[in-house]
Amino acid sequence: MPLVDVNDSVPDFNFSQHKIIRDFASTRGEDPTKKCLGLIAYGQEIFYIWESCKNELHTANVKQSLRDDVWDEETVLRLRMPPLFTVERLLLNSSCSLMALTGPEGVAVLHLPESWEKNKIIHVPCVSLGERVFQGERHLLRCAKWNPGSPSDSHLVTLTSDECLRCYNVLDKSVLWSCHLSKHSVISHLNIPSRIMLGDTPVNFDFVSPTLQPDEPLETAEWPILVLWGNGNIFYVVSTMTSKKPTITGPLLMSPASDDNYGSDASSLIVIRSSPPLVILSTCSGTIYHSLLLTSEEADNPDEKCLCVVEAIELDLGITVGDDIDMVSCPISLMGDPTELSRYFCIHAGGVHSITIPFTSKLYDFVEFNSTELPSCETNSIVDYLVCTAVSSSSYECSPLLGFAFVDLMMSMFVLLSSGKLVNARLLPKAMHSLQTLLTERTQNEEVGGIELMVENMLQDGGISNQPSTIDLPTNISAQNMLEIVLRTSQHFFNVKKTHEKVAFLLETRCATIETATKEQIAEIHRLRQKRSALKSNAETIAEKYEEMDELTTSISTRLQAAMNRLYSDGPELSQKERNALESLHSFQKKIERYDQDLKRLRLTQEYQLAEIKDAVAALTNTAGFYIGDAKGKALRKELSDFTKEVLSLKQQVEDVKEVLLNEGLIK
CATH class of the missing domain: 2.130.10.10 (YVTN repeat-like/Quinoprotein amine dehydrogenase)
Structure with missing residues (x-):
């Protein structure tokens, strides 16, 4: 059957036409x-x-x-x-x-x-x-x-x-260093079935991230190794980068308990370096188990490790044709995604699967927020069938892969088929369950969900990810099986079309809602812009008035400071008029001082005269024979009247001078 790729419409991949691929296909035999x-x-x-x-x-x-x-x-x-x-x-x-x-x-x-x-x-x-x-x-x-x-x-x-x-x-x-996992020895003769057929031998292993102490160099850290046996047992080996002999414990306790110990035909194991570590176990029957590596809570062995199985996944190891299908058995190799912790790949004779684990994002929350209880695994893992190379009918017919490699440059998987062709299996991004996306967007949006999760769920419910995107089947399958595969593929494409129409309707509805909200926001933005323009105009007017007031205040302050400097300076510079006025003030001051002295002298003289007059009157009153004639009394009264008038005139002059000085501000 020719290669069918639903991504052929995307002309961005020509590496399959490279010379080294063409040369390999021409020299590759069956x-x-x-x-x-x-x-x-x-x-x-x-x-x-x-x-x-x-x-x-x-x-x-x-x-x-x-x-x-x-x-x-x-x-x-x-x-x-x-x-x-x-x-x-x-x-x-x-x-x-x-x-x-x-x-x-x-x-x-x-x-x-x-x-x-x-x-x-x-x-x-x-x-x-x-x-x-x-x-x-x-x-x-x-x-x-x-x-x-x-x-x-x-x-x-x-x-x-x-x-x-x-x-x-x-x-x-x-x-x-070397480490013997058991005291038993395998049968070395190749023609006699060994214990690998019975599952009583180690088949795979992987490393667990070490627990580093503060200031401990990575070279001296202890690197645990999980060793998988064919019967499903997993041993815990602690190794170092020195010649120190590793220590072995196990098999690890797995919970919840299972009668068949989660499969007697285990084939591969990888460890996703999350916290706590997520252990992936595959079996030849197509079952994948996800389990957490935890520390035992028993008081006798507080450091003993155990595995808690959180999810089991059944894979389709090819396209099934017919009703009476026997169980397919083939080894499944596991490979982690070097760029995405929440995704890994399953490689087997029937093709390649990509599995995304949403549970890793919950483990991130468990560590980030120091939770005391492990999160529940409510969301099933997302399985994408990338490449299919097998058909299962009355017998299992497959075209095993010759190679696979993850290309981070194109975020895709290069798969080398048995025919020598190179297929680019594109990986659909699972942004909602990506741990790297979660680490960068967690601070921006605490609520993870929305339209992306709805679209992913609709595509998953439509069975799109369960069907292979690339099919390369053996050439020796029957015409009846080929017809059934073609009809099933046509039905699958019809379902894909219906699912995409539902997603398109959902997106159109969401776009209409977003468009309405966008128009309202644009109108609100226009109103706010007008309000901002008015506020800006008012602010400019207020700023201009403030600048004018500030300039006027600065001018007045400058003038006041200059006047104060002139007032309190030691040697003021006066004009000629100011000097003349100052001399006049000084002359007035001297005259006032002289007039004040004259006034005091006159007051003393007046007081003396009044005292003399009083004594004279008393004497005249007491002396009966004292008599002043009319002429003398008239002359005396005249002299006193003239003297009184002169005193009053001088007093009036003094008052006038004081009033002038008060008006000029020279005296208070």
Whole structure:
């Protein structure tokens, strides 16, 4: 069946036409193992693909190819010492300086070049790890991951079939530490079924973020490792970046309890580094379990860890055709989204699923607000079927994937199909359940919800995310099954159309409401602008009056200050008229002083004369013989009258002078 992609209408992805993809498709043969591989990787804008037939690593710059529209430039990394085993997976470390080539029979690490040249062949060193374990003792590799606590980003942890964890320093090929998970040994003969078929062996592991003490360096921190066994048991291994031997506890208690211990066919495990950590467990039957890693509340073991299962998800491992369908079983690999904590990916023989966990945002609230009770998981996780490569009818027919890599440059998943084609599985943003969006918008809007959540719920209820967006089925399926798939796809598109019409109606209604509210707000803004213009005009008038008053006040203050300075200065400068007036005032002052003295003398003389007259009158009264004639009395009276008139005239002159001085302000 040809590749069907509902995103073909978007012409923004041409990397599938790159030379390294075309060359890979032309040299790739049929894969009889029907097992998912990981032959591609991506990091720091560089795309890697492994050519098994040539034992070469072909690379291309994705950003440069998309920007310059160049699809034939590549760099070939040729290994100086090719690995002696079949490479099935590429593991790129976080600094993109080392690439681990892994397969069931061994592990090899090549050193990536610091500088890249276009259309060149670069010979790079490649070292093999654990040759005695894989080639000598013939143990198989179960899982390998780079240690996130490595200070040099050069430590690789492997899990082998002898139930042993080993930490290698790839710079010197030394074993930093090793940890045997049980005292039992596996059956080494490859033709005899081992305990992996019975689930009694470790199959996968992942790291848990350490709990750092204040001022504790990251190099000395203890990195816990959760090891998954095939029967669903999970062991807790505490490791360090030193040669100290790790400690093992487990299996961890899981609650609520289950009869089958949450599956006897566990296949993969990842840890989302939230607080508390969220552990994702997958089984071969298509069931995904979400659980929290918590500390036990028992008094006997206060530091013992336990797992609390909060959600179970059933995945469709392909398109189901017919009614009587047997249970499909295939391993499911898990890969976290490096840019979004609330999302991870499920890779299996039937395709790729993307799962978004709204519960992570509630865990953020739990830590941010120091809550004492864990939040309830009421909102189900959102499952998107990105790529479908299998059909389940009377038998399970699939086309396993050859590689998958998350490309943060385009926020999409590159999926390499068994036919050699590269598919760009675009990831729909889940803004309402994004932890990164929540961290930036929590301070802006405390109420998370609204139209976005309604649209997401409507799309989810319409079953859009449950159907694959890209379908690549095997070519050997029957015509009847193909017809049923086509009819079902047509019905799915019809449902998608109806759901989109509902969403469109909702958006149109919301847009009409927003448009009405916008018009009202525009009218209110216009009214406020007019009011602002009036207030601005009044403010300008008041400001002008204030400036005039301020200038007048400044002028008066200046004049008053000058007058005060002239008044209190030591040597005032007077004009000629002011000096003449001052001399006149001084002369008047002297005259007043003289007149005052004359007035005092006259008053004393008057008082003396009055006293003499009084004595004379008394004497005349007492002396009977004293007699003044008429002529003398008349002369005396005349003299006294003239003297009195002269005194009154002088007194009047003095009063007039005083009045003049009072008017001039010279005396008070």
